[in-house]
Each structure stands twice: as structure tokens, then as C-alpha cells.
Amino acid sequence: MLLYTKKILLELKKNYPKAKIALDFESPFQLLTATILSAQCTDKRVNLVTPALFKRFPTAQAMAKASLPEVEKLIHSTGFFRQKAKSLVLSARDLTEKFNGQVPKTMEELLSLRGVARKTANVLLGTAFGIASGVVVDTHVIRLSHRMGFSEQENPDKIEKDLMKIVPQRDWIWFSHAIITHGRQVCKAQKPACAACVLISFCPKKGV
Numbered sequence: 001m002l003l004y005t006k007k008i009l010l011e012l013k014k015n016y017p018k019a020k021i022a023l024d025f026e027s028p029f030q031l032l033t034a035t036i037l038s039a040q041c042t043d044k045r046v047n048l049v050t051p052a053l054f055k056r057f058p059t060a061q062a063m064a065k066a067s068l069p070e071v072e073k074l075i076h077s078t079g080f081f082r083q084k085a086k087s088l089v090l091s092a093r094d095l096t097e098k099f100n101g102q103v104p105k106t107m108e109e110l111l112s113l114r115g116v117a118r119k120t121a122n123v124l125l126g127t128a129f130g131i132a133s134g135v136v137v138d139t140h141v142i143r144l145s146h147r148m149g150f151s152e153q154e155n156p157d158k159i160e161k162d163l164m165k166i167v168p169q170r171d172w173i174w175f176s177h178a179i180i181t182h183g184r185q186v187c188k189a190q191k192p193a194c195a196a197c198v199l200i201s202f203c204p205k206k207g208v
């Protein structure tokens, strides 16, 4: 591992020792639902929408039988609501038909659910089950990986592979939350606050 990478990881650990997901959930099914809704949307907005959605459809069995227009109405404000409603209902049908209504605990099984790609699968495995299967690569992780010089790839799966080589597996779950938190609070898309950033002495600030 390059020295500056090591320093960045150490500093992130000092600043975000208990970084965790910002989505509200009480079961793996709820986390799956919230994660699907979080695409192109803030976690804050998702957390405003999910209480009513979870109340109406508390389980995969209930969501599997939901009518698309009703789901669309409940999740409308999260954007891309038609596609998301379809993913919610179809993945819930897959859960009930193939996994007895339970969220499976392997990457392969999760990827077999309609509407679920590696990002969502990694969130589920890491946050719901404590299984370090990979690194969550969302828009923040893509941006920060480039700026910090961790990856030059554009494809999220390739960025994830680069990160998995750099970050020790025992840290994958924590790192995903920590780098996302840093992206939200400091290294923002439009205006990275480099002057106030604890990583300023080590970060290569690529493209900034």
C-alpha cells in the first residue's frame, strides 16, 4: 500500500471511527427497500418517505403483492419513481418466490434479485449482516476515489476492485461508510473544502 493511502485510511479512521449508514431501517428487507430508493436521491429524503412505505408494506410478502401505482405514489418524491417502484415490487417477488421472503446472505443470491446490483448487495451484506463482501461504490465513492488517486477507472465495478486491493478486507464495511460520510460533509461534488480537510497533507487532490 502506498504511504499516502495508508495515511488517508488512518486519518479517516481517526475522524470517522464509527461511521455508519444514514438510512433508517429495522430489518434487512427495509434496508433493501431504502437502498433501492436511495439511487439518485439523498438519504434524508429517503428517510422521510420510508416510514409510510414500511407501514403499508412491512414485509417482502406484502410488497410483492403491492400495486405499482400505490408504491409509485408513496415514493414519488425520491425521483425515478416508476423504475424504483418496479424494482421494489419485482425484487420483493423474487424474495418471496426464491428465498421464502428473506433477504439472502450471499452476493450471488442478492445479484439474482431484480433491481439489485453490486452496490446494493454490498450495502446489504455489510450493513445488515456484517459480511465484508466488497466496497460500496456510489457517487461519493466514485468522486473521492478519483480525487484521492485510489482509482482512475470510471466503471463502478472496476473502481471497487481497485479499492478492494488498497483497503484491507477487515475495513471494507467501515471504509464504505467513512468515505461516503467524508464526501457528504467535506469533499463535496461542487466545492471540496480542501482547506478545512484533515486529509489535505496527503490527498493528491486529483482533478480538484
Ligand code: SF4
Residues within 6 Å of the ligand: 147, 148, 186, 187, 188, 192, 193, 194, 195, 197, 198, 199, 200, 203, 204, 205, 206, 208
Ligand atoms: S483534500 Fe480536498 S480533494 Fe482531498 S479529500 Fe480533502 S476535500 Fe477532497
